[in-house]
Amino acid sequence: MDGVELIGGALRDRYGLSDAARTAATISREIARADPDPLTLTELDDRLHRYATTLFNTPHTVLLGPIVGDWRRVQDALGRRLSPDVHRELTRAAGYLSFYLGILSADSGETTSARRFATLSTQFAGQLDDRLLTGTAHSLDAVIAYLDGRLETARDAIARAAAVHHPYLHAWAAGLAVSIAATAGDQQTLDDALARLRERPYIRGLRHPGWPAFDQGREACIVADAMSRLHVPGARSAAQRAVRLTLPGTVSHGWALGALAATLIHEDPRAAGRLLDEMVAIGDVAPSRLLANRVHEILLLITTPPIDHAPRTADII
Incomplete structure (x- = not known):
C-alpha cells in the first residue's frame, strides 16, 4: 500500500x-x-437595434460614446472562455458595433479608422458565416469608397453586398448603387439599380441591427438626389417631396435639401444659397462628411457657368 x-x-x-x-x-x-447573464445579452441586443434606428437622426457625437463603450465591453467579453452560443452571439454583436463605428468614422472624415472597423466587421462576419452581417460589411466598404470619391471601388463593394441576396439588405444595396451610379453619371448602371430598388421585397416587422429600415423618406432622398444630378425632368418636385418626408435637422433632411438646391442653382441662386445655409446649419449640429461633400459640390456648380444638358426622359421614379 x-x-x-x-x-x-x-x-x-x-x-x-x-x-x-x-x-x-x-x-x-x-x-x-x-457568460454574461441573459438580461445583459438582451439589453445589448436592444441597444444594437436602437443604434440602427438613430444612426441618421442623431449627431455622431451623441452616438459615439455609447457605441464605443459597448464595443469595448464586447471585445473584453470575447477574450473570456465563453460558451459556444454566447460566443457566437457576442461575435455577431461585435460585427454590428464595428459597422456602426465604421459608418460614424467615415461620415466624420476618419477614413483610416473607418477602414479598420470595416475590416474587423468583415472578419467577424466570416467567423459566423452570417449573410446579413457579411453584406452589411460590404456595404460599409462601399460607403467609405463613395465618400472618398473612389466610385469604381464603391460600385464593386456594393455589388458584393447585393450578391448575398438578403431581403433586409436588398433596398439598401440597390439604393447605394443608385447613388454611386448617379454620382458617376453611369446611366446604364443607374437604370439597373433603380429597377432593383423598385422591385425590393416588402419587409414588415423584421428587426435587424445594422442599417435602419429602408423607408419612403430614404427612397425619396436617393431618387431625388439621382434626378437632380442627372437633370431629369421632375427633379425639383422629387426633391420637394424628399424634404417633406424627412425630419428637419437630420442628415437625411440635409441630403434632401441638397437635391432641391441643385435644381435651383441657375434659376434661383438665392434660394439655392438659402438651402445651402440650412445644410450648413444641420452640419454644425450634426457634422457629416456626406453633407459637407454635397455642399461643396453645389457651391462649385453655382460658380460654374451653366451647361446645356440633354435631359433624360427615361423613367427614374
Missing part, C-alpha cells in the same frame, strides 16, 4: 499533475462565470 502511495506521489511531482488539476479547477470556474 505504501508503495502505491509513493508511486502516486512521484507521478504528481514528476509530471505536475497536481498543478494541472488546480489549473483545471480555475478554468472550470472561469467557464462557469464567463
